[in-house]
Amino acid sequence: MRVVIVDYNAGNLESVRKAVYYAGIDPEISAAPEDVLAADRLILPGVGAAGRAMEKLRETGLDQALDEAVRVGGKPMLGICLGMQILADELLEFGPCRGLGWIRGSVAPVRDVVGEGPRVPHMGWNSVAPRNGGEAMFRSLKGRRDFYFSHSYTLRPKDDSVIAATVDYGTPLVAAVIWQTVFATQFHPEKSQDNGERLLAAFFDWKP
Amino acid sequence: MLKVRIIPCLDVDKGRVVKGVNFVDLVDAGDPVEQARIYDREGADELTFLDITASHEDRETIFDVVRHTAEECFMPLTVGGGVRVLDDIRKLLLAGADKAAINTAAVKRPEFVREAALKFGSQCIVVSIDAKTVGDGRHEIFTHGGRNPTGIDAVQWAKRMTEYGAGEILLTSMDRDGTKIGFNLPLTRAISDAVPIPVIASGGVGELDHLVEGVIEGHASAVLAASIFHFGTYTIGQAKAHMKAAGVPVREDPKT
Numbered sequence: 001m002r003v004v005i006v007d008y009n010a011g012n013l014e015s016v017r018k019a020v021y022y023a024g025i026d027p028e029i030s031a032a033p034e035d036v037l038a039a040d041r042l043i044l045p046g047v048g049a050a051g052r053a054m055e056k057l058r059e060t061g062l063d064q065a066l067d068e069a070v071r072v073g074g075k076p077m078l079g080i081c082l083g084m085q086i087l088a089d090e091l092l093e094f095g096p097c098r099g100l101g102w103i104r105g106s107v108a109p110v111r112d113v114v115g116e117g118p119r120v121p122h123m124g125w126n127s128v129a130p131r132n133g134g135e136a137m138f139r140s141l142k143g144r145r146d147f148y149f150s151h152s153y154t155l156r157p158k159d160d161s162v163i164a165a166t167v168d169y170g171t172p173l174v175a176a177v178i179w180q181t182v183f184a185t186q187f188h189p190e191k192s193q194d195n196g197e198r199l200l201a202a203f204f205d206w207k208p
Numbered sequence: 209m210l211k212v213r214i215i216p217c218l219d220v221d222k223g224r225v226v227k228g229v230n231f232v233d234l235v236d237a238g239d240p241v242e243q244a245r246i247y248d249r250e251g252a253d254e255l256t257f258l259d260i261t262a263s264h265e266d267r268e269t270i271f272d273v274v275r276h277t278a279e280e281c282f283m284p285l286t287v288g289g290g291v292r293v294l295d296d297i298r299k300l301l302l303a304g305a306d307k308a309a310i311n312t313a314a315v316k317r318p319e320f321v322r323e324a325a326l327k328f329g330s331q332c333i334v335v336s337i338d339a340k341t342v343g344d345g346r347h348e349i350f351t352h353g354g355r356n357p358t359g360i361d362a363v364q365w366a367k368r369m370t371e372y373g374a375g376e377i378l379l380t381s382m383d384r385d386g387t388k389i390g391f392n393l394p395l396t397r398a399i400s401d402a403v404p405i406p407v408i409a410s411g412g413v414g415e416l417d418h419l420v421e422g423v424i425e426g427h428a429s430a431v432l433a434a435s436i437f438h439f440g441t442y443t444i445g446q447a448k449a450h451m452k453a454a455g456v457p458v459r460e461d462p463k464t
Contacts, residue, residue, distance in 0.1 A: 011301060014304055048328060116404075120404060121406070123331070123375070124406070125459040127209065146459045150284070150306070150375075151331060152329075152331060152375070191283055192283075193251070
């Protein structure tokens, strides 16, 4: 299986590569649209600012390649953190900008959603609750549900049925989505020790 | 529910683990990557390296330590000590760190924190605060391993750093560090209650009850300790079991 980790200058690629390797797959890291088109499965990682990330995807033509490979071509893709948020059509980090627009909805500050109580960033290990068919992705974890989160923004899909898992932070936040052939997580499987490794393996076994 | 994190810390000098008592009389005790592996296996929630290497020539050693650790340990990794310019942060993140802790450089030039948060995102910028309670019950910031007073009020400073984009505060009770008598709880609570970002309590842990106090009385979101874990006094698992028994939510049994 040819797995390409998409390099769009959004950090954390090595961590993802090593975790994927431990999950049994030897992935490539590439910034080339042709590699995206040739891959069997894609991983879109990312930490940092959404605006700059989208700019980079557009400059390099990776946005078009991803669109062709995933939205049109139906290749399975795993989005992680920022790699989930930029699937939305509206990003509000440092002023509004447009994401890939695959998932209808916005990315809003966690503070706006959870109110004044909880600390932001939402940082640390929290338990996710699968729903809407997301259960299958977590089956191999045998009931273990803790993953590592580190984010100040959160995805708010217009259509709740794409939500594959939520996480309770006083208010439920989106922890994972499934949209067509995309599985994407707000948390970091590559930083979630055994649970993360099993979830990565589940993504490679996934037949959407 | 978000769990309270237990974070072992490794003080690293020239690529080797040491732990001081009040930051002097350092005792050499091991290979940081080996230690990191043990903590990973025990289910530590995060790991922090504090680079205390003094000389500039030896500073590169920390990047190798981070690189080798990140190759094997799939948990969040924070590195502090000697973070002075944006490029230091960039190099740490590229080596595999998830967060960089800024201390003295923030005191010298607070705007550095704002620039770092804008460039790398708040989630990877930790502001490290070393503070002591001074005569009149005020809490003051100290730099250079607790030697240099700054006259800066710790609570005001924590608020300012939050405004500048810090994603987290690593608060060390400098008057407790290495003493094993527990966190400075009034200080910890004052800072935790003043800011809306996570606060990690550090400095002075000698008993597992101290960890509990840091959360229940100090209102900390995470607790950090070095020597109790490093010298094998307690395991991470024992710390978690103790906290759970005291009603603190912890991540359990990650390996079963």
